[in-house]
Amino acid sequence: MRRISKLTSVAVGVASLALAATACGGTSSEAGSGGGGESGGEAKGLAIAYDIGGKGDQSFNDAAYAGLEKAKKEFGYKTADIEPTEGETDADKVQRLTSLAKQGYNPIVGVGFAYGPAMEEVAKKYPKVSFGIVDSVVEGDNVASLVFAENEASYLAGVAAAKATKTDTVGFVGGVDVPLINKFEAGFEQGVKDTNPKVKVLSQYLTQTAEEGGFSSPDKGKAAAEAQLEKNADVVYQAAGLSGQGVIEAAATAKKWAIGVDSDQYKQEALAKYKKYILTSATKDIGGAVYALAKSVEDGKPLTGTQTFDLKVNGVGLVDSNPEFAKIPGLSDAVTKAKEGIVDGSIKVKTE
Incomplete structure (x- = not known):
């Protein structure tokens, strides 16, 4: 049986993350020290692979990036965020997730339902790595499905x-x-x-x-x-x-x-x-979901199964700015x- 849970308000209460509105593309990573897996002598933690539109969309992908930035700041490890390519296939996504796993990143998040087939395949090959997927449900003992109401x-x-x-x-x-x-x-x-x-x-x-x-x-x-x-x-x-x-x-x-x-x-x-x-x-609160997964890995208790973010836990909402x-x-x-x-x-x- 897969574990289906609803996160508490404490776990997801970071909806006010300041989104770093950046329009630059490409791949980025920053070195640090601290928690996460080890590869080449550098501590590595959260990596995210963007959905179509990439970083700078002022919306979906940038919200995930805000979660990555919060985790990087708090845990002090190296992170990576990877852009999609024009007209890419599931095979391209498999290669991207596999590369991140081989480099020692943990957890690895696919931002968007399009990562479903690729994540199902790659997660099986790397059972010691925690994976997360936004907006889709993927079966796997080491996968957290981050879904929203x-x-x-x-x-x-x-x-x-x-x-x-x-x-x-x-x-x-x-x-x-x-x-x-x-x-x-x-x-x-x-x-x-x-x-x-x-x-x-x-x-x-x-x-x-x-x-x-x-x-x-x-x-x-x-x-x-x-x-x-x-x-x-x-x-x-x-x-x-x-x-x-x-x-x-x-x-x-x-x-x-x-x-x-x-x-x-x-x-x-x-x-x-x-x-x-x-x-x-x-x-x-995509940023909150991404951060919650990173924190769970850092704490040694990785989230798995379907994590539901709804109005009850302030995982979704309507702003009055x-x-x-x-x-x-x-x-x-x-x-x-x-x-x-x-x-x-x-x-x-x-x-x-």
């Missing part, structure tokens, strides 16, 4: 959108039409409709596969958002990785509301010129009430 955070985003709209039309832009992103859409639409059944939800996915650029094409996101804005949407929620930057740009240009995802995008330096129009963000959030009549109270309902079980949020 995105539908719950998206429900809160839907409540906010329904309260903020003046046209009774809002939009959802998903990067790729896959079950993970379907969870965002399902929660968002339910939150909108439960708050105001009269509000229309326009939905669009950018691509059918990640290889087509759904998570890495700001131009596609911008075009999709512009189409929804032309149809009278005045709040647009995006779950599209790097492509989401185009959605935010389009909304801000039209002086309409955008809702960010994964990280608090109101605070992202690269998005500063649009921040006035980023109403809120549905967050996932934009001062305008509190100025919209009824918005804050509606979001608070909805969160309480989800946590106490009186509101059941759909996943599809």
